Amino acid sequence: xxxxxxxxxxxxxxxxxxxxxxxxxxxxxxxxxxxxxxxxxxxxxxxxxxxxxxxxxxxxxxxxxxxxxxxxxxxxxxxxxxxxxxxxxxxxxxxxxxxxxxxxxxxxxxxxxxxxxxxxxxxxxxxxxxxxxxxxxxxxxxxxxxxxxxxxxxxxxxxxxxxxxxxxxxxxxxxxxxxxxxxxxxxxxxxxxxxxxxxxxxxxxxxxxxxxxxxxxxxxxxxxxxxxxxxxxxxxxxxxxxxxxxxxxxxxxxxxxxxxxxxxxxxxxxxxxxxxxxxxxxxxxxxxxxxxxxxxxxxxxxxxxxxxxxxxxxxxxxxxxxxxxxxxxxxxxxxxxxxxxxxxxxxxxxxxxxxxxxxxxxxxxxxxxxxxxxxxxxxxxxxxxxxxxxxxxxxxxxxxxxxxxxxxxxxxxxxxxxxxxxxxxxxxxxxxxxxxxxxxxxxxxxxxxxxxxxxxxxxxxxxxxxxxxxxxxxxxxxxxxxxxxxxxxxxxxxxxxxxxxxxxxxxxxxxxxxxxxxxxxxxxxxxxxxxxxxxxxxxxxxxxxxxxxxxxxxxxxxxxxxxxxxxxxxxxxxxxxxxxxxxxxxxxxxxxxxxxxxxxxxxxxxxxxxxxxxxxxxxxxxxxxxxxxx
Numbered sequence: 001x002x003x004x005x006x007x008x009x010x011x012x013x014x015x016x017x018x019x020x021x022x023x024x025x026x027x028x029x030x031x032x033x034x035x036x037x038x039x040x041x042x043x044x045x046x047x048x049x050x051x052x053x054x055x056x057x058x059x060x061x062x063x064x065x066x067x068x069x070x071x072x073x074x075x076x077x078x079x080x081x082x083x084x085x086x087x088x089x090x091x092x093x094x095x096x097x098x099x100x101x102x103x104x105x106x107x108x109x110x111x112x113x114x115x116x117x118x119x120x121x122x123x124x125x126x127x128x129x130x131x132x133x134x135x136x137x138x139x140x141x142x143x144x145x146x147x148x149x150x151x152x153x154x155x156x157x158x159x160x161x162x163x164x165x166x167x168x169x170x171x172x173x174x175x176x177x178x179x180x181x182x183x184x185x186x187x188x189x190x191x192x193x194x195x196x197x198x199x200x201x202x203x204x205x206x207x208x209x210x211x212x213x214x215x216x217x218x219x220x221x222x223x224x225x226x227x228x229x230x231x232x233x234x235x236x237x238x239x240x241x242x243x244x245x246x247x248x249x250x251x252x253x254x255x256x257x258x259x260x261x262x263x264x265x266x267x268x269x270x271x272x273x274x275x276x277x278x279x280x281x282x283x284x285x286x287x288x289x290x291x292x293x294x295x296x297x298x299x300x301x302x303x304x305x306x307x308x309x310x311x312x313x314x315x316x317x318x319x320x321x322x323x324x325x326x327x328x329x330x331x332x333x334x335x336x337x338x339x340x341x342x343x344x345x346x347x348x349x350x351x352x353x354x355x356x357x358x359x360x361x362x363x364x365x366x367x368x369x370x371x372x373x374x375x376x377x378x379x380x381x382x383x384x385x386x387x388x389x390x391x392x393x394x395x396x397x398x399x400x401x402x403x404x405x406x407x408x409x410x411x412x413x414x415x416x417x418x419x420x421x422x423x424x425x426x427x428x429x430x431x432x433x434x435x436x437x438x439x440x441x442x443x444x445x446x447x448x449x450x451x452x453x454x455x456x457x458x459x460x461x462x463x464x465x466x467x468x469x470x471x472x473x474x475x476x477x478x479x480x481x482x483x484x485x486x487x488x489x490x491x492x493x494x495x496x497x498x499x500x501x502x503x504x505x506x507x508x509x510x511x512x513x514x515x516x517x518x519x520x521x522x523x524x525x526x527x528x529x530x531x532x533x534x535x536x537x538x539x540x541x542x543x544x545x546x547x548x549x550x551x552x553x554x555x556x557x558x559x560x561x562x563x564x565x566x567x568x569x570x571x572x573x574x575x576x577x578x579x580x581x582x583x584x585x586x587x588x589x590x591x592x593x594x595x596x597x598x599x600x601x602x603x604x605x606x607x608x609x610x611x612x613x614x615x616x617x618x619x620x621x622x623x624x625x626x627x628x629x630x
Contacts, residue, residue, distance in 0.1 A: 002120045005581065006603070013121060021606065025120055031591045040117035042096065049590070053119035055168055055180040057087060058245060059099070060109045060149065087178060088171065092118050111245070113183055123169035123180075129154070146170055147177035152221045152246045162499060163214050163242040184244045187234035195278040201286075203239070203624055205312050208271060210241035212301055212308070215267060222249045224262045228270050237588065238499060238558045239624065264304060268293030285311045355482055355557055357396040358621040360385060363594045364402075367601050369568060370609030376407035376414030376472075377566050377614035380422040397436075400479035401429055402616050406492050406566040408538065409470030416458070417472040417540050421451040425476060438480045441551045444487050448474065448539070448549040452489075455540030471540035474549075475507060475564050482556040482622060489537050489549045493570050496554075497561040499587060503579040506552065510537035561587055562618040568611035569604045578603060586619060593617055 002011040002025050009020035016026050027036045032049040042052040087093040093114040122130075125146075146154075153167035160166060165182040172178070190207060193199050211227050218224045225247040226232055234242045249262060268290050275286075289307050292298045298307060362383055368375040379402075386397040405421045407414025428447040433439050439447075451474065459469045473490025486494045491509040508514055512534045516526035526532060537547060561583060565575065575583070582603060586596040597617050604613045 001122055002118075003122055005120060006599075007606075008581070029595065031595065034592070034595055039119055040094070040115070042115050053116040054096070054183045055093065055114050055116055056165070056183040056185060056245065057093070057095075057112050057114045058109065058149075058179045058181070059087075059112070060147075060177045061175060087114055089173065092116065092121070093169075093180065113185060114180065124171075125150075125154075125167055125169050129158075129167075147172045147179060149177065149248060150179050152223050152248050153179070153181070155221055161214065161217055162236075163210070163240065164217065165243065165245060181245055184234050184236075184242060187236055187242060187244075189231070190233035190235055190241065191230050191274070191278075193235060193239075194274055200624065201283055202312060202315055205286075205308055205315075206239075207235075207241055209305065209308050211267065212305055214241065214243070215264070216301055218246075221246075223247060224266070225249045228262075228266060230274070236499075237621065240499070264298070264301065265293055265296075267304075268298075283311065283315075285314060355622040355624060357398055357481055358623045359396070359589065360398040360400065360479070360618070360620055361593050362400065362402065362616065362618045363597050364404075364614075364616040365594075365597050365601055366612065366614040367605060369612050370605055372612055374415065375612045376409075376418055377405065377568070377612040378407065378415070378418035378422050378472075379404045379564070379614055379616055380426050381616060382426060398479060398481055399433075400477070400618065401426065401433075402477040402479075402562075402564055402618060403474065404476070404492055404564040404566060404614055404616055405472040405474050405539075406490070406568075406612070406614070407470065407472040409464075409540075413464075413470035414472065417455045417470040420454055420458070421472050421474055421539050424451040424454050425474075429478075433478075436480070438478055438483050438485050438553065444478070444485060444551050445549050447476075448487055448489060449544045449547065452539040452544055452547050456543055459540060469541045471538040473535070473566070474539055477562060477564060477616075477618065479618065479620070482620075483553070484556060484562075485551065485553050487549050487551045489539055489547065490535050491533075491567050493565050493567075495563040495565065495570075495575060497563070497579060497583050497587065498558050499584075500558060503576060503583065506554075507550065510550075511535055556620050556622055559587055559622060560620045562620065564616040564618075566612060566614040568608050568613035569600070569615050571608045571611070574604055574607055586617065589619075589621060593619055 002013055002015055003009075004011060004018035004021060004023050004025065005028070006023040007018065007021045009018055011019055011025060017024055024036075027038055028051060029035070030037050030044040030047060030049055030051050033044060033047040035044055035046040037044050037051045039052070042050060042054075044051050081087065081095055081099045083095055083098045085095050087095055094117055095112060096115055097112040099110050099112060147170050150167060150170040153170075156164065156166070165184060167179060167181055169180040170178065193207070194204060211233075215224055215227060218226055223246045226243050226245070229247055232244045232247065234244055236242055272290050289298070289304075289311065292307075293304070298304050360383065362381055364379045364381050366375060366377045366379060381400075381402055383398065383400040388395045388397075403422045403425050405418035407416070407418030409417060425447050428450055429439070432443055432447070455470060455472065458464075464470065473488075473492040475486070475488040475490075475492040475494055477494060478485040478487075486506055488494065488507045489510060491511055492507075493509070494506040496504045496506050511532065512529060513523075513527045513532035515536050516529070516532075517523055537549075539547070563575070563583070569575070582596070582600050585591050586593060597615055600615060601613050
């Protein structure tokens with residue numbers, strides 16, 4: 001079946017358009033220039049951006065070179081796999097690199113990139129895992145076309161850490177075994193970071209800490225060797241450790257100088273060799289930790305984690321980074337610690353590096369919707385970026401003010417109120433926000449009170465009363481480098497999306513239902529009221545004595561997507577139900593933010609077209625603060 005990328009509807013394999021929403025199932029839009037590109041093409045013909053869906057293929061020979069039943073050797077079969085040829089009989093996966101036949105003749109594993117020419121078609125492995133997440137009903141490995149070395153991927157829990165690539169497809173034919181996993185060949189090598197003299201020791205410790213977390217996940221799968229292959233260790237855009245693939249532990253001698261079975265001593269020796277090869281100046285406490293690992297004073301992952309945290313606390317940074325706890329994307333469990341491996345809800349302490357801005361991008365769009373004849377939404381974006389680049393350093397300073405309002409009061413009422421609120425807030429901060437720090441809570445609230453007074457005065461001047469009084473919701477975001485403040489009145493929302501934390505609604509709607517919940521009423525009862533969605537606060541209808549704007553502050557420690565949304569965009573849990581398809585890809589710099597927001601607005605028009613629809617997207621990319629390390 002073909003899964004529509006727009007509405008997730010299941011279509012027959014021969015469909016060219018989705019039966020539910022009409023989306024093309026044979027083309028996609030280029031993420032850079034929006035040119036329509038066929039699914040079986042790797043690069044956009046207009047701007048040359050990579051558009052195709054790429055997988056990492058791991059190909060092995062099950063048996064030595066042999067003559068098959070039809071008289072053809074498996075070596076000659078492999079030698080036919082040149083660039084542009086297909087890896088599978090169904091001609092879905094096209095080779096982007098050739099496979100040298102002499103290499104395969106020596107019975108050596110080969111890894112290459114392949115283009116998925118039918119990316120919307122669910123693979124047999126994905127279909128089986130979707131219906132049977134634990135793989136209990138899978139045919140035995142080596143039987144029914146599933147390669148034996150796919151067992152480790154199939155045994156992974158459904159909620160696997162982002163550091164481990166998920167299996168996409170696998171098959172066995174003519175004694176050749178193939179596994180396809182996520183392509184991470186363009187990710188930064190951990191070795192490059194480790195050997196860079198400008199890399200601060202805290203970053204190294206953070207990588208070690210992530211290796212411990214992954215070790216606990218890989219231990220029951222007998223895949224700890226995956227962490228001991230240096231070329232297999234990669235870093236994503238967030239500097240989060242990831243594996244290019246899994247390596248299954250085999251017999252003793254498979255790893256030089258490391259006895260079997262593997263234990264955390266092997267991890268210590270790996271770190272020691274890496275430090276030696278990188279010729280970095282060693283920290284005394286790290287040397288002592290490695291010695292204690294070798295002689296057995298450190299026996300469990302919990303003890304090793306604790307020692308790393310002690311060493312991190314000894315290292316002082318001028319910016320005094322926050323070493324508080326955060327929920328890690330990796331499980332913190334291990335058999336050694338007698339902890340539950342699959343418990344994803346336990347918070348794990350980790351090292352938070354001081355971060356600096358890498359890039360800030362933003363875009364906004366408003367749409368009248370499918371049922372209204374005028375648009376009462378209004379938004380404003382003001383961004384000031386200052387970049388200082390030197391031979392050994394690059395600094396980006398950013399200040400942003402993002403305001404979104406959803407007006408009410410009918411034509412020439414709601415439109416006036418929402419525009420007036422946005423422009424009043426913008427003018428206020430142009431005059432009052434002069435320091436290099438975020439404004440105080442009092443200053444932010446004063447801006448909201450001023451916007452409220454402007455609308456209130458108009459209502460009084462025109463003698464408006466009851467439902468004729470114009471008003472507006474407001475949600476505004478203030479960004480000063482990696483520090484953020486949000487203020488809101490009404491039911492316009494701010495959402496925050498990160499790879500580790502998923503989608504989080506930051507603001508709480510000012511409406512009757514939420515008011516009742518805050519009093520202890522069950523949500524089902526609170527929202528059974530006929531007036532549950534009636535606003536309890538808005539700008540304009542009443543004076544500031546009846547206004548209590550919420551203000552919240554937080555800091556950005558990882559790549560983050562911030563979304564300001566009117567209720568036309570957020571109604572009916574549209575964002576919660578579709579963020580993985582429409583928002584998660586926008587965390588990557590290579591994906592066009594403006595096109596992404598347009599797709600989201602189009603989706604809202606399909607499901608929430610009863611109202612005006614407005615959104616502002618802000619993509620903040622960060623990296624470890626190099627200035628504070630020098």
